[in-house]
Amino acid sequence: MTRRHAGWTSILLATVLALFMALSPVNAAEPKSGGILRFATIGEPPSLDIQVVASDLVSTIAQHIFETLFTFDSSFDVVPLLAEDYTITENGTLYTIKLRQGVLFHNGKEMTSADVVASLNRWKDVSSRGKIAGDYITSITAPDKYTVRLKLKSPFSPLLSFLAFQNTAAAIYPKEIAETAGVNPPKEYIGTGPYVFKEWRPDVYIRVTKNPNYAARTEAPNGFGGNRTGYVDEIRFIPVPEVATRIAGVQSGEYDFADQISTDQYARLKNDKKIQTIIVKPYGFGELIFNKTKGLMSNVKMRQAALAALDMGEIMQAAYGTPDFYDLEGSFYPKGTIWYSSVGTSNYNQKDIAKAKRLMQEAGYKGETFRVLTSMQYDYLYKMSLVAADQWEKAGFKVELQVVDWATLVQRRANPDQYDVFVTSHGFVPDPSLITFLSSQYAGWWADATKESVLNRFNSADVKTRSGVWGELQNLIYEQVPAIKTGDFFNLSIASPKFQGYVPSVWPALWTVWLDR
Structure with a gap:
């Protein structure tokens, strides 16, 4: 060929x-x-x-x-x-x-x-x-x-x-x-x-x-x-x-030129004749990526509890202000693409504190510190961190917010001894195989035999078959919770x-x- x-x-x-x-x-x-x-x-x-x-x-x-x-x-x-x-x-x-x-x-x-x-x-x-x-x-x-x-x-x-x-x-x-x-x-x-x-x-x-x-x-x-x-x-x-x-x-x-401008500034900036406002839509999705290799979140029930506790509407509104800049979508790809799938998305945006508490009890949680690694340099990520931390505390997690500069976050996330979850985002990519946390080598380390088997089938199949296998992978993401998607967001730059x-x-x-x- x-x-x-x-x-x-x-x-x-x-x-x-x-x-x-x-x-x-x-x-x-x-x-x-x-x-x-x-x-x-x-x-x-x-x-x-x-x-x-x-x-x-x-x-x-x-x-x-x-x-x-x-x-x-x-x-x-x-x-x-x-x-x-x-x-x-x-x-x-x-x-x-x-x-x-x-x-x-x-x-x-x-x-x-x-x-x-x-x-x-x-x-x-x-x-x-x-x-x-x-x-x-x-x-x-x-x-x-x-x-x-x-x-x-x-x-x-x-x-x-x-x-x-x-x-x-x-x-x-x-x-x-x-x-x-x-x-x-x-x-x-x-x-x-x-x-x-x-x-x-x-x-x-x-x-x-x-x-x-x-x-x-x-x-x-x-x-x-x-x-x-x-x-x-x-x-x-x-x-x-x-x-x-x-x-x-x-x-x-x-x-x-300046990138990553807080979207809550858009209403004020769009009429400012001294600047241009530039919107990229779609842009990416918010992520909370767990350390799965050791520590508190190596227990899948704890990760499921963390997912169950979150109200994505509150998180995305705090991070991006107006709905003009975000979308509450559980699928990792938008409707209209071959990769769109609703499989597994019933576990998106659960807002279920009672379920979170039950899962924490089943996991044997005894009040250990839940270390959340974040940075203020990406303003929207920091705001996302604050709301998620508050929701986790309401569910019974003992949260420690670790706020560092972005270069330090990138270094620390490579060390499994230093965090339980880090807050980040992922840009829109043309193929799901490019999503970083799918790799067992990427920070957070999703090393699982079932995932590797499905991922291998996904990477070796033809296009039509791959779309169905991607649905299996997305479902596995919502079952094992290696990471949490908070929602889709759009980016604001100025020039x-x-x-x-x-x-x-x-x-x-x-x-x-x-x-x-």
């Missing part, structure tokens, strides 16, 4: 089309080159190792520096980026990928198959998503300078989506960096992307500059695909943890009037942006 572009449009149907209809360029006009773009971020990332760190902030910044073999266009079709072409043969177990020639790393070295092999080998060893794919991959070889072959032990339907996704991404590093980094962040951030890493001044900014030797694709920009040549000379990612400071900075002209050409997305990509100075 030969495939040149993996079609996901039919899978995602109307919802994704509606999503990207909303993602039209902001105030599109004739672009101008030059200038410094100042992006006020929610904080500092722990590193820019995009292969390892499953953080939206890392993906947002690092995607400007590093690139993958494939990416997604505006319809969420998988399209080549560093790849030129590919074929899938031997009943879906052999992927032969032809690489683009003349692509230069930021150090001036040409990208070859040796770099790709080394990078993918590291990715499958250190990335939570890479480890899932790695369970199917038996070898990664380079028959020549511009060809890579991935041999699988059995078909893995979402492989191209895994190679295209920019969170815990299969990013291509120079061979010498990929081979020496191991599990640690690379000592140098060298990629092939449209911007070059220049400087990291802690608590001041991360600075990237336009790549003068960027090997752009010839196709027009399309989603994350096509030509990525940037317009601005420099981007500064400036950590600004306080929402009010981010808002004031854009209003004053100190910043050009200065001179900020032009932006195509809103879960991970803001700024290579289309220019400044109308």
